[in-house]
Amino acid sequence: PKKQELISKLKSGKNFLRNQQPDKAFTEFKIALELAQNIKDPIEEKKAARGLGASLQRQGKYRDAVKYHSMVLSISEREGEDSGSTEAFGAIADCYTELGDLEKAGQYYDKYIARLEKD
Amino acid sequence: PKKQELISKLKSGKNFLRNQQPDKAFTEFKIALELAQNIKDPIEEKKAARGLGASLQRQGKYRDAVKYHSMVLSISEREGEDSGSTEAFGAIADCYTELGDLEKAGQYYDKYIARLEKD
Amino acid sequence: LETVPTIKKLRAYAERIRVAELEKCLGKMGDDISKKTRKAVDDLSRGIVNRMLHGPMQHLRCDGSDDRTLSETLENMHALNRMFSLET
């Protein structure tokens, strides 16, 4: 049941993102993140963190977005399962590019590029 | 039953192509082409013609390959259904490139490129 | 570092294509697909895009440690800007 609610929050978050309502998407993903942490589902936890990062990016809140995209990376490290990491490196780099920190952006793009040929 | 045989010939042709046995692939696709013509299935007919073209290309028989790839185009025209046409234009151009006729290759690549953004 | 914004734009360009084609595909497949199928299709779209981007992306980074010169990297950037209309 909780898993069901989690899935539906992730889905509605995605729909709000698609419909250019990132503030509403943020709320959905926030609930999803808590649910995923509660039932200890790291894969869905990453999806929620990623959604939060994307929602903030769309609102121009790049510093906060970096925090959530970085959360994806730390969950990957904690779990030894790296799905979503390529995308997280790329998204963090995108944020630093927007913030004008091209040095840091380049570092993250390098990690992103190094993973492009892997699965 | 005939349709079943046709599907299985197309499949074995593909497998021979994958396993670098284009001569055996040719034989399978040839039978598939006849079956497709018999039961008047233009979609599978195109797949067989395309397979024949690919088999000949792998054997370096570029002139004959052009004939079969062109057959895909004429079936498309006859049926008013253009699946496989983008690939056929590209394959014909590839053959002319191998034959050293870059002028003609360019003309076919132009048709190929014009279709790349369509479905 | 001048090439960093191009990396961002090229990523966004490819992502737009990926998402559009993925949604078209899911639309055709209908709602009755399994989670496994959904994931396989998503992985397929990412796999193709990432492997297609790998070469160009690598050649937009010039770290001085190999024989790719700065001017070559900038030429790559200009060509990519032209070919994918990334400046507009």
Next chain:
Amino acid sequence: LETVPTIKKLRAYAERIRVAELEKCLGKMGDDISKKTRKAVDDLSRGIVNRMLHGPMQHLRCDGSDDRTLSETLENMHALNRMFSLET
């Protein structure tokens, strides 16, 4: 016309990626997929590759009718040769 062989090589490069990723995807999906699903997945792989190739391919053809100059087309070709290692 000098760019014609590059078009062929770039097509082959992309096709190798497409087929490899498609087979990986079909392997994950198992044998019990419908013809409709099979076709949707094949279309997805072609759709992404074709749309990714469209820009570069267009910029390898220089027909003199627009403002793309021959030298720009050749620069595009050199950049693509480098970025996708097409000369080897």
